[in-house]
Amino acid sequence: MHARWPARCSPWPDPVAEYDLDWASDGSNWPLRESSRFVDAAGLRWHVQQLGDGPALLLIHGTGSSAHSWHRLAPLLAGNFRVTAFDLPGHGFTRGEPAQGLSLGGMSGAVGALLQALSIRPSVVVGHSAGAAIAARMLLDGQFSPRLLIGVNGALLPFDRYPDMIFAPLARLLAALPFAPNLFCWRARDRVAVERLIASTGSRLASEDIDLYWRLVRSPRHVAGVLQMMAQWDLTQLKRKLPQLQVPLVQLVGANDRTIPPSAAQRVRALLPAASVVTLPQLGHLAHEERPDLVAQAIGAAVEALPAVEAQHA
Numbered sequence: 001m002h003a004r005w006p007a008r009c010s011p012w013p014d015p016v017a018e019y020d021l022d023w024a025s026d027g028s029n030w031p032l033r034e035s036s037r038f039v040d041a042a043g044l045r046w047h048v049q050q051l052g053d054g055p056a057l058l059l060i061h062g063t064g065s066s067a068h069s070w071h072r073l074a075p076l077l078a079g080n081f082r083v084t085a086f087d088l089p090g091h092g093f094t095r096g097e098p099a100q101g102l103s104l105g106g107m108s109g110a111v112g113a114l115l116q117a118l119s120i121r122p123s124v125v126v127g128h129s130a131g132a133a134i135a136a137r138m139l140l141d142g143q144f145s146p147r148l149l150i151g152v153n154g155a156l157l158p159f160d161r162y163p164d165m166i167f168a169p170l171a172r173l174l175a176a177l178p179f180a181p182n183l184f185c186w187r188a189r190d191r192v193a194v195e196r197l198i199a200s201t202g203s204r205l206a207s208e209d210i211d212l213y214w215r216l217v218r219s220p221r222h223v224a225g226v227l228q229m230m231a232q233w234d235l236t237q238l239k240r241k242l243p244q245l246q247v248p249l250v251q252l253v254g255a256n257d258r259t260i261p262p263s264a265a266q267r268v269r270a271l272l273p274a275a276s277v278v279t280l281p282q283l284g285h286l287a288h289e290e291r292p293d294l295v296a297q298a299i300g301a302a303v304e305a306l307p308a309v310e311a312q313h314a
Contacts, residue, residue: 021219023047023093031071031212042113044096047087052078055123058146059085060111062129062155063233064226066092068212069128073292077299084120086111088131090225092216102225103232108134112143124303128152128288129260130229133238136249140241147306150250150299153260153285156242156268158235202258202284209289242271249275250302252295254283278302 027033035051049067057077061069067085074083087094089110090102100106111134115122125146127135132154138144194214198205216222249272251265265277278298280287288295 020221021093021215026215027093031068032074035074038093039114039117041117042096042098042110044089044094044098044110044114046114047093048114048118049074049085050083051075052081052083054081056120057081057083057124057126058115058120058122058135059083060125060127060131060134061085061088061091062127062131063229064091064216065128065213066216066222068092069286069289073288073295076292076296080300081124084118084122086114088134088229090229091222097228101232102229104133104137104234104238106232107229108137108141108143112138112141115144122146124148124150124299126150126152126299127154129155129285130233132156133235136242136245137238139247140238140244146247148250148302149245149247150252150302152252152288152295153254153257154251154265154268155260156235157239157264198286200258201286202254202256203286203290204284205286205289239271242268245272248306250298251275251277252280252287252298253277254280254285254287254290256282256284257287259285 021027023030023038027036030036032049032051035049037048037050039046039048047067049070051074059067059070059074061067066087070083070085074085077083089096089098089107098106098110100109122144123146125135125139125144125148127133127149129152132149132151133156135149135151136154136156139146139149191210191214194217195210197217198210198213249268251268253262253265255262262279265275269275269277280291280294280298283290283294
């Protein structure tokens with residue numbers, strides 16, 4: 001008996017252009033759809049979501065996710081901020097690739113171009129996992145100067161668990177295989193596999209939130225973008241430059257994070273003593289999806305602790 005392949009997944013080497021997330025269909029019930037629009041910048045067509053009013057607050061999601069990751073947190077912040085979230089290049093509904101690829105530099109440069117197109121000067125930047133690294137790189141490159149950087153389980157240092165000499169070549173090999181994205185999305189036809197992947201991060205998500213990740217990983221284009229990002233990712237230079245960071249850094253750390261060890265936040269403090277650490281008990285890598293109320297409170301407390309200044313960001 002032949003295996004039945006999912007509608008958006010094929011065993012053949014080159015279906016990425018044909019099988020893809022489609023905004024007209026997949027986006028019809030996407031979280032915060034009413035806040036979505038598409039913006040052209042840096043040769044990409046970005047999926048952007050904006051809501052609320054007040055000082056500009058930027059949300060940058062992590063590897064393998066999309067702007068949907070913030071759909072429970074963003075409305076809680078929108079009462080005090082003009083919140084902007086978007087799908088990173090190679091992820092979700094954003095189309096195109098930066099001229100410098102999906103490396104840390106390529107990503108940060110492309111995000112900078114998007115902010116220029118949106119005329120946004122963020123007052124607060126919140127980055128989850130790799131999103132925190134993108135934000136830190138942008139700060140160090142002088143692309144923006146927010147009052148505060150908040151990392152939610154930020155991936156700011158090279159991984160201890162997977163040494164670069166092994167991890168990067170493996171990721172490059174997978175990214176170079178034309179059929180790899182299809183094998184991944186074929187495996188993801190089994191929702192249980194996605195549930196296990198989420199559980200391996202130490203987080204427990206609602207069934208409807210797992211469904212969103214299930215929809216993402218069944219897209220070969222999304223999976224190809226994730227693999228390319230992993231293959232080109234290098235935090236060595238960021239680690240060297242991190243002590244030069246002038247903006248206050250608050251690290252929100254899920255005590256049950258199984259993706260980025262909580263001890264990584266202390267390693268960051270060793271390089272940047274002014275960086276503070278706020279522990280979120282019993283939460284995993286996707287803490288902002290598990291308990292958006294607690295993360296919103298922590299963000300609010302961090303903002304309130306800043307010295308009072310005249311509003312300079314819009």
